[in-house]
Amino acid sequence: MTVIPNDPWFACLPSREASVPCGQGTHAVRWEAGSLRLPEHPDAEAEAVLAALGGEKARCVEVAEAWHRHADDLSVLAIGPRGPADEIGIGWDDVTAALPGVPGGFVFTGTTPSVQVAARLAAGLHPSVPAAVQARRRRAQEELELVQRRRTDMLSLLALGYGFQVRLAGQVAAAYADAAGEDGRARPALVAAMAGRLGPVAEQWLGIDPDQVVVSLHAGPGWGSVELTGRGEQRRLLVALPVMWLARVWAAGLALVDRHLVVAVERPGWPDTRVLGLRAPGAEPEPLDVHDGGGGAGHAPHWEV
Amino acid sequence: MNRERAETFLRLLAETELRAACEGAPALGGAFVSGGAQWSADSVAPSFPRLARVAQALAAVHALDLAAAQDVLADFAIAVGVRQHSDPGPLLLTRPAMTRGRLYARAWPAPAGPGAAGAGAGEGGAGRPDRFIPLGLTVPFRQEDVSGEVNLLSYAHTSSGARLTVTWRTRSAVGQGLVRQFGGPGLTRLLTVSDDRGGGYQLDFSFNDWSGEIRLRPDPPDGLRWLELSASGQKPVRIALGEPGPGGPDGAATQVTPADLSAGEQMLTVFADRLLMVAGEHGPDLRRTSYARAPLHAMTAGLGDVVAALEAAEVLPPHSVVPGQLAALCASLSVTGHGLTAPPGPELPERWLSLLSHYQRRKPDTAPAREGHAPLAVAFPEFDGMRLALLGLHNTDGQTLLHLLVSGLPEDEGTGPPIMENLPVSVWVRDSGGRWHVAGVDNVQFSDGEYCLRMKLRPTLARSTAWIEVLVAGRSAEVCATVPLGWGYPP
Numbered sequence: 001m002t003v004i005p006n007d008p009w010f011a012c013l014p015s016r017e018a019s020v021p022c023g024q025g026t027h028a029v030r031w032e033a034g035s036l037r038l039p040e041h042p043d044a045e046a047e048a049v050l051a052a053l054g055g056e057k058a059r060c061v062e063v064a065e066a067w068h069r070h071a072d073d074l075s076v077l078a079i080g081p082r083g084p085a086d087e088i089g090i091g092w093d094d095v096t097a098a099l100p101g102v103p104g105g106f107v108f109t110g111t112t113p114s115v116q117v118a119a120r121l122a123a124g125l126h127p128s129v130p131a132a133v134q135a136r137r138r139r140a141q142e143e144l145e146l147v148q149r150r151r152t153d154m155l156s157l158l159a160l161g162y163g164f165q166v167r168l169a170g171q172v173a174a175a176y177a178d179a180a181g182e183d184g185r186a187r188p189a190l191v192a193a194m195a196g197r198l199g200p201v202a203e204q205w206l207g208i209d210p211d212q213v214v215v216s217l218h219a220g221p222g223w224g225s226v227e228l229t230g231r232g233e234q235r236r237l238l239v240a241l242p243v244m245w246l247a248r249v250w251a252a253g254l255a256l257v258d259r260h261l262v263v264a265v266e267r268p269g270w271p272d273t274r275v276l277g278l279r280a281p282g283a284e285p286e287p288l289d290v291h292d293g294g295g296g297a298g299h300a301p302h303w304e305v
Numbered sequence: 306m307n308r309e310r311a312e313t314f315l316r317l318l319a320e321t322e323l324r325a326a327c328e329g330a331p332a333l334g335g336a337f338v339s340g341g342a343q344w345s346a347d348s349v350a351p352s353f354p355r356l357a358r359v360a361q362a363l364a365a366v367h368a369l370d371l372a373a374a375q376d377v378l379a380d381f382a383i384a385v386g387v388r389q390h391s392d393p394g395p396l397l398l399t400r401p402a403m404t405r406g407r408l409y410a411r412a413w414p415a416p417a418g419p420g421a422a423g424a425g426a427g428e429g430g431a432g433r434p435d436r437f438i439p440l441g442l443t444v445p446f447r448q449e450d451v452s453g454e455v456n457l458l459s460y461a462h463t464s465s466g467a468r469l470t471v472t473w474r475t476r477s478a479v480g481q482g483l484v485r486q487f488g489g490p491g492l493t494r495l496l497t498v499s500d501d502r503g504g505g506y507q508l509d510f511s512f513n514d515w516s517g518e519i520r521l522r523p524d525p526p527d528g529l530r531w532l533e534l535s536a537s538g539q540k541p542v543r544i545a546l547g548e549p550g551p552g553g554p555d556g557a558a559t560q561v562t563p564a565d566l567s568a569g570e571q572m573l574t575v576f577a578d579r580l581l582m583v584a585g586e587h588g589p590d591l592r593r594t595s596y597a598r599a600p601l602h603a604m605t606a607g608l609g610d611v612v613a614a615l616e617a618a619e620v621l622p623p624h625s626v627v628p629g630q631l632a633a634l635c636a637s638l639s640v641t642g643h644g645l646t647a648p649p650g651p652e653l654p655e656r657w658l659s660l661l662s663h664y665q666r667r668k669p670d671t672a673p674a675r676e677g678h679a680p681l682a683v684a685f686p687e688f689d690g691m692r693l694a695l696l697g698l699h700n701t702d703g704q705t706l707l708h709l710l711v712s713g714l715p716e717d718e719g720t721g722p723p724i725m726e727n728l729p730v731s732v733w734v735r736d737s738g739g740r741w742h743v744a745g746v747d748n749v750q751f752s753d754g755e756y757c758l759r760m761k762l763r764p765t766l767a768r769s770t771a772w773i774e775v776l777v778a779g780r781s782a783e784v785c786a787t788v789p790l791g792w793g794y795p796p
Contacts, residue, residue, distance in 0.1 A: 078319070078380035079387065086327070088387050151383070158387055184309050192316030199320070211321055 009174040009244065010034040011268030012252035014292070014301070016163040021092050022059045029060055029160065031167050036067045063160070066153035067168065072175040074186060077193035077246075079154060080169045081162060083200050084253070084300040088165065090158040098155055162300065169193075170251030177244040190243050191215055197246065201255045202237050206281070216240045223264040228281035237281060249275070253301040257290050270301075306568070311368035311618035312377070315359055318610065319381045322356050326385050355607045356381060362611040366568040368618035433527055436462040437694050440469075440544060441680035441793055446536035448495055452476050455496070456793060457534070458697030459682040460544055461710060465753030467521040469534075469544075470696040470708050472678050474515060474795055495537055501530045511757075513748045515701045516708070518757055559786045561686050566780045569621030571729060573612070574778070577634055578731050580604060581660050582745040584638050585763035601640045608635075609644025626650050630657075637661050656733050656776075659741035663764055674700040674765035679790040687713070689730070689779040695786065696757075698766070698773070705762040707734065707744055707775070712755045731778040734762055737771040768792055 015032035027040040038044050038060045048065070051057035070076050081088055157168060173193070176186050194217070199210025206228070218224035218240040227238045241263060249255055252270075254262045260277025263285050267274035271292040276285035292301040360374040440457040453475035461468050498506040498521060509520040525532070535541035566574070580601060587597035612628045615621035621628070629650030634657060635643050653661075678699035685693045696708040709732070732744035744760040751757075766773070772789045 075376075075380045075383075078316070078377075079384045082323075086388070090387050154383060155387075187309055188312035188316050191313050192320055195317055196320040196323070199324070210324060 008268065009170060009177075009247035009251075010167070012248065012254060012265060012270050012273050012301075013167060013170070014270050016167065018160045018164055020060050020063055020160075027058075027060050029063060029164075031164060034171070036064055038064055059156075063156050066156050070153060070157060070168065071171050073172060074176075074189040074193070075150075075154070076157070076168055076172045077189060077196075080158070080165045082196050083255075084162065085200070088158050088162070090155055092159050095152065095155045095159050098152060166251045166253070166300070170247040173243055173246035173251070177242065177247065187217060190217060190246075194239075194241065194243070194246060197250050197255070198239055198241075201250075201261065202239070205256055205259070205261050206237065208235065208237050213237045213239060218242045223276060223285060226261065226263065226278055226281045254290070254303055257288060257303045258305040260286075260288060262288075273303075306366075306368055307617070307619040308368055311363045311614065312373060314614045314617040315356070315363060315369065315374065315377050318359055318614075319356055319377060319384075322353065323381065323384055323388075327388055353378065353381060353385075355610060358607045359610050359614045362572065363614055363618055366572055366615065366618065366620045368568075368615075368620055435464070435684060435692075435694070436460070436546075437682035437684050437696070438544075438546065439680035439682040441791055442534075442542050442544065443793065444496070444534050444536055444542045445539050446495055447538060454795075455534075455536070456678050456699075457542070457544065458678060458680045458699070458708070460532075460546070461682065461694065461696055462525065463710070463712065463755065465712075465755045466524050468710075468757075469519040469521070470516075470757075471519060472516040472697075472699050472701060473512075496534060497537075498532055498534050500525060500532050502526070506532075511750050513759065516697075516699060516706060516759065518696075518708075518750065520752075559683065559685055559784060561688070562783045562785070564778065564780065564782050567620055567622055567625070568780065569612075569615035569618075570625055570627045571780045572615070573621070573627045573631055575729055575731055577631055577657065578733075578743050579745065580634065580638070581657065581743050582761075582763055584664055585660070585743070587664075598638070598640055601635075601638055602642055605635055605640050605643040607644060609646055612645060612647070626652075630654070634661075637665075656735070656741035656743070659739075660743055660763075663740065674703055674705055675768045676700055676795050677768045677792045679792050681708075681788055681790075683775075683786045683788055685777060685784045685786060686782075688782040688784055691730070691779070693730075693777055693784075695775055695788065698790070700765065700768060703765065704747075705742070705765040706747065707732075707760045707762060709758045709760060710755055711758060714756060728758070729779075731776070732760060733776045733778070734766070735774040735776065736766055737773070738767075740764075742766060768794075 010033065015030060017028050017030045019026045020029050022040070027038070030037045030039055041047060041058060041060050044058075044061050044064060047055075047058055047061050051061070158165060173190070176183070176190055179186070195210075195213060195215040198215055199213045202208050202213045203210050208228075212235055214236050216239070219242065224241040224245075225238070226240075229236050229238060245263065248265045248268070249262050252265075254265065254273075254275055256262065257275065257277060260279055262275045262277045264276040265273060266276055266287055272289065274287055274289050277288045278285050288305055290303045290305055293304050294302060356378060360369070360378055363369040364371045364374045438460040440459055442457040444455045444457065446453055446455065453473060455471050455473045458470045458472065461470070496508060496519075498508060500506075504526075506525070507522040509522060511517050511520070521532075529546050531546055532544040533541040534544060583600050583604065586600075608631065612621065612631075616623055628645055628647035630653055632643070632645040632647050633649035633651075633653055635641070635645065636649050637653075638661075678697070678701075681695045681697050683695040685695075691711060691713040693712075694710045696710055698705070698707050700706075711728075728746050734742040734744060736742065742762040742764060744762050746758050747761040748759040749756055770790055772787060774785055774787045776783060776785045
C-alpha cells in the first residue's frame with residue numbers, strides 16, 4: 001500500500017524497514033523512496049474496506065493509515081525526535097497498553113471533564129433527553145474518539161523507530177515547504193521545529209547554548225544565512241534556512257558533517273551525495289562530497305567526507 | 306497584536322522546556338522536576354507551570370486562541386511523556402490543565418479608543434433606563450424561635466429584571482439552621498413583596514453567608530410608585546421607587562478619566578491587584594517569614610516569561626512602566642524569583658503605596674471591622690463595553706464586602722475560568738481618611754447576562770468612614786464614584 005507520493009526531498013534517504021506485531025505474527029513495514037509500503041498486505045485497501053464493514057483491521061494497515069493521516073500534521077514535528085541522540089523509547093507494548101478498553105490504558109483528565117462525562121453518557125441517551133443535549137454529547141463523544149485516535153496514532157508512529165520518525169518529520173516539513181511563506185498559521189510551529197533541531201546541531205558545531213540560536217524561515221532564492229553576533233550572554237547565532245532544510249538535510253542526517261553545518265543538498269543521492277556546508281558562521285558554503293558509511297546512532301545515516 | 310509572534314514565543318519556550326526536561330530527568334520511569342516541567346510516575350496529570358502560565362497569559366489577552374494554546378501544551382505533554390516515562394500510554398491521553406488556577410484575567414475586547422466611555426447608565430428592558438435606588442431599610446422577621454432582620458441595601462432594575470441587594474442576621478443560636486432554608490420554602494413563605502397596584506411577586510433568593518440578593522419575578526412593570534416587603538406578623542416596609550431615571554443617590558458623583566492601557570498592561574495591573582490582595586492576608590509577616598511569602602512566590606513564578614511573551618505578542622509596549630512597577634512591587638513584598646528583568650520602577654501608583662505602607666506597619670490591625678451596612682446604588686458610565694453599578698457595602702464577620710453588578714462582559718469560551726479569577730478591571734476604594742483599599746472578587750452570581758459580584762476589600766473599612774471613592778480602572782478609562790456612606794448598624 002502506497003500512501004505517500006514521491007517527492008525529491010527524500011533522495012538522500014535509504015529505504016528502511018520495521019517490524020510490526022500484526023495478527024498472530026510480526027510483519028515488515030517498509031519505507032522506500034518517500035512511500036510507506038506493506039509487503040505482507042498486498043491489497044491493503046481492500047482490507048481497509050472490509051474493516052470498515054465490521055471486520056478486524058490489521059495493525060499494519062492501521063499504521064499505514066496513521067502515517068497518511070499525519071503526513072502533514074505539525075504535531076509530528078513538536079513531538080518527534082530532535083536528533084539521533086534524542087531517544088524516544090516507545091514500543092508496541094506501549095501502543096497496546098494505550099488502546100481504549102485496555103485496563104488502565106485510557107485515561108482522560110484535565111481541562112475538559114465535561115467532555116469526558118458527556119462522552120460517557122452519550123452511549124445511553126434516554127429519549128427524553130433534549131435534542132440539543134444529545135447533539136452536545138454526540139459531539140463530545142466524537143471529540144473524545146478523535147483525541148483517543150490521535151494519541152494511538154502518535155504512539156504507533158513513534159513505535160516504528162527513529163528511522164521512520166525522521167522520515168515522517170521530513171514528509172511533514174516537505175508538505176509545508178512551499179506554503180510556509182504564505183501560510184502564516186504554520187510558521188510558528190515550523191520555526192519552533194527548526195529551532196528545536198538546529199539548537200543541538202549548533203551546540204555540537206560551535207559549542208553555543210541552543211537557547212542562543214535564533215531561527216527564522218528563509219524564503220526566496222539562495223540557501224539562507226548563518227551569522228554569529230554578540231558576546232557572552234548576548235551571543236546569538238542567527239540562522240535563516242528554508243523549511244525544506246528539515247526534510248532534505250536534517251531528516252537525512254546531514255545537518256553536521258565533518259564539522260560543517262550543512263545548509264543545502266546540491267546533488268542529492270544515497271549513499272553518495274554532494275552538499276553545501278559552512279565551516280563557520282558568516283563563511284561562504286563550500287561543496288562537500290559525502291558518503292554514508294553506515295552505523296550511525298539510532299540507525300541514522302553516518303555521513304563522511 | 307502579533308498572534309504569529311505570540312504562538313512562536315510559546316512554541317520556542319516549549320522547545321527550551323523540553324530540552325531542560327530531558328537534560329534534568331532521571332532514568333525512565335522516575336519523577337523529575339526540571340525547568341518547570343513536573344512529572345510524577347504516580348500521576349497522570351502533568352504540570353508545566355512555566356509553559357502553562359505563558360499560554361494562559363497569551364490566551365488571556367487574545368493573542369492566542371485557547372484551543373491553539375492547549376494544542377501546544379498537549380503536544381509538549383506528549384513530547385515529554387514519550388521521552389521520560391516508563392508507561393507513557395496514560396500520560397499521552399492527558400490534556401494539560403492550562404486554565405486551572407488561572408492567574409491572568411481575560412482581557413476586555415479592544416476598546417473603541419482612548420477614553421471610550423459611554424454617556425451613562427445602560428438601558429433596561431423595552432428601552433427603559435436601568436434604575437438603581439439606595440434603600441437603607443430594615444425588615445425585621447420572626448419565625449418560631451428565630452428572629453432577625455433583613456437589611457435592604459439597594460433596589461436595581463435592569464434588563465435582566467429587578468433585584469434587592471440585602472444583608473441579613475438572626476439573633477438566635479438556632480438561627481444558623483435557617484441559613485440552610487434560604488432559597489428554600491422557609492424564607493419564601495416568610496417574606497412577601499407586593500406593589501402599589503396590588504401585584505405580588507415570587508422571590509428568588511441567592512445568598513452567600515450573610516448577604517446576597519432577592520430577585521423579583523415577574524419583572525415589575527414600569528411606573529410603579531412603591532413596593533412593600535413584609536415579613537409574616539411584622540409591619541410592611543415600603544420601598545419608594547420614585548421617578549424613574551439613571552444615576553445614584555443624592556450626593557453621589559461619578560467622574561471619568563480617559564486612559565489608554567494596552568491589553569498586556571491591563572492584565573499585569575490586575576495581576577498586581579491580586580498580588581496585593583493575597584499579600585494582605587499576611588501583612589507584617591511578609592518581611593519576617595518566608596512561609597508568609599510562599600503564596601506570593603507561587604503567584605509570581607515565571608512572571609518574567611509572561612512579560613517577555615506579552616512584548617513578543619506586541620500587547621505590551623517595550624517601554625511600558627508596568628513591568629518595572631511590578632518588579633518594584635515584588636521587591637517591596639520581599640518576593641524574588643519572578644524572573645522580571647525590568648529594573649524596578651521609580652514610582653508606584655499611589656494606591657499601591659498606600660496598601661504597602663499599611664502592610665508594612667509594625668503594628669498590624671487586630672480589631673475586626675465592626676458590623677454595619679451602607680446602602681449604595683450608583684451606576685457608572687459605560688466603558689470598555691461594560692456597565693457596572695454599586696449595589697451595597699457592609700462589614701460582616703470582620704470583612705468589608707462591596708456588591709457590584711456587571712453586565713456587558715463577553716461570553717466565556719466555555720473552557721475559561723469563572724469570573725472570580727477573571728475580572729479584567731481594577732477595583733479600588735479610597736476612604737474619607739485618604740487610605741486605599743483593594744477589592745478582590747469573593748463571590749459571583751450569574752444570571753441573564755449579568756454578574757453579581759461580591760468583592761472583599763483589603764484592608765477592611767472602618768465604620769467611621771464618612772464617604773468612599775470607588776475607582777474602577779479599565780483599559781480605556783478610569784471611572785470613579787464618590788459616595789457618602791450612611792451606615793446602618795445591627796441592633
